Amino acid sequence: MNNLLIIGSGPAGYTAAIYAARANLSPILIEGPQLGGQLMTTTEVENFPGYPDGVEPFQMMDDLRRQAERFGTKFVSGVVTKVELSQVGYIEGKAETCHKVWVEDTDLYETKSLIIATGASAKYLGIPSEETYRGRGVSACATCDGFFYRKKTVAVVGGGDTACEEAQYLANLCEKVYLIVRKPFLRASQIMQDRVLNHPKIEVLFEHNTLQLTGEGKVQGADLVYRKGEPDEQVHHIAIDGFFLAIGHHPNTQLFRDQLETDQEGYLKVAADSQACIGCPGVFAAGDCCDPRYRQAIVAAGSGCRAALDADKYLKSL
Numbered sequence: 105m106n107n108l109l110i111i112g113s114g115p116a117g118y119t120a121a122i123y124a125a126r127a128n129l130s131p132i133l134i135e136g137p138q139l140g141g142q143l144m145t146t147t148e149v150e151n152f153p154g155y156p157d158g159v160e161p162f163q164m165m166d167d168l169r170r171q172a173e174r175f176g177t178k179f180v181s182g183v184v185t186k187v188e189l190s191q192v193g194y195i196e197g198k199a200e201t202c203h204k205v206w207v208e209d210t211d212l213y214e215t216k217s218l219i220i221a222t223g224a225s226a227k228y229l230g231i232p233s234e235e236t237y238r239g240r241g242v243s244a245c246a247t248c249d250g251f252f253y254r255k256k257t258v259a260v261v262g263g264g265d266t267a268c269e270e271a272q273y274l275a276n277l278c279e280k281v282y283l284i285v286r287k288p289f290l291r292a293s294q295i296m297q298d299r300v301l302n303h304p305k306i307e308v309l310f311e312h313n314t315l316q317l318t319g320e321g322k323v324q325g326a327d328l329v330y331r332k333g334e335p336d337e338q339v340h341h342i343a344i345d346g347f348f349l350a351i352g353h354h355p356n357t358q359l360f361r362d363q364l365e366t367d368q369e370g371y372l373k374v375a376a377d378s379q380a381c382i383g384c385p386g387v388f389a390a391g392d393c394c395d396p397r398y399r400q401a402i403v404a405a406g407s408g409c410r411a412a413l414d415a416d417k418y419l420k421s422l
């Protein structure tokens with residue numbers, strides 16, 4: 105029987121592990137499919153306090169992981185495939201009241217408490233050609249795939265900070281970058297907007313939506329519609345080699361939705377004054393899986409700390 109299992113290896117999971125390990129809870133952290141979490145899909149972290157010159161995401165996540173390891177966190181690599189949460193919470197001597205977590209369908213971990221830090225994943229538009237060209241010109245990660253489009257022309261969809269960041273990253277590699285924005289304005293922070301709007305290689309296409317992607321075996325173009333449904337609606341074509349989605353995320357909470365309370369989008373709900381999930385005692389959430397609002401690494405790390413302190417208090421109360 106384990107004291108504490110942590111699912112997720114982003115800033116929330118690793119911070120929870122640091123605090124839990126230092127509280128002698130002997131946490132086990134299941135690292136999941138994307139080691140380091142979503143931050144690994146960005147180029148540079150400029151806004152995490154303590155790094156005045158910015159830091160590469162890999163470096164930051166490696167630092168966090170080593171810090172968690174130093175105090176005794178054990179790591180398990182693999183994907184959690186099934187979870188059975190106890191509705192009553194752990195009761196000493198009653199094995200059926202522990203929470204059960206299966207990794208890769210086969211390895212069962214039983215635990216008195218659990219921190220869910222599974223983060224969020226990129227959204228796609230839902231047009232059929234995204235599927236057709238996935239991995240052949242369609243990507244949701246400029247940092248991962250931008251390299252393949254050096255000196256080429258690409259499009260980024262979205263008007264938030266992610267889209268602006270990805271457009272700038274790609275503009276450093278590519279010949280030209282279109283930024284396809286469905287509204288007549290950007291939602292990104294002012295500094296990001298200024299950088300994008302003043303970049304000589306970036307052309308912002310406001311009030312445009314993507315109808316379909318075209319190409320022989322790989323993306324070679326996109327059909328866009330300008331001011332869809334308006335009297336001056338126009339369809340036109342742009343030649344591109346790559347199509348990058350940056351339109352937001354959905355929480356990775358599918359495994360828990362029938363056992364814990366969530367909002368309409370599936371973000372886990374936590375109690376107002378703690379990180380305790382609603383529905384099962386001894387289960388806590390941290391990071392983007394329960395944060396539709398801030399979605400920042402520093403906030404995720406803070407909530408990971410809170411979750412570990414809450415788990416410690418819960419375990420002491422048993």
Ligand code: NDP
Pocket residue numbers: 150151229261262263264265266267269285286287290291293350351352353397398399400
């Ligand atoms: P956001 O939710 O902020 O923005 C999503 C963008 O995608 C919006 O412009 C939205 O349009 C657009 N969009 C959504 N669905 C569609 C669709 N179906 N078709 C076309 N466009 C669509 O997500 P981000 O990932 O950009 O940012 C998430 C959070 O992370 C934010 O709080 C952001 O500030 C933060 N962040 C901070 C960074 C930094 O500080 N370095 C870097 C990256 C993110 P619309 O505006 O019309 O809804």
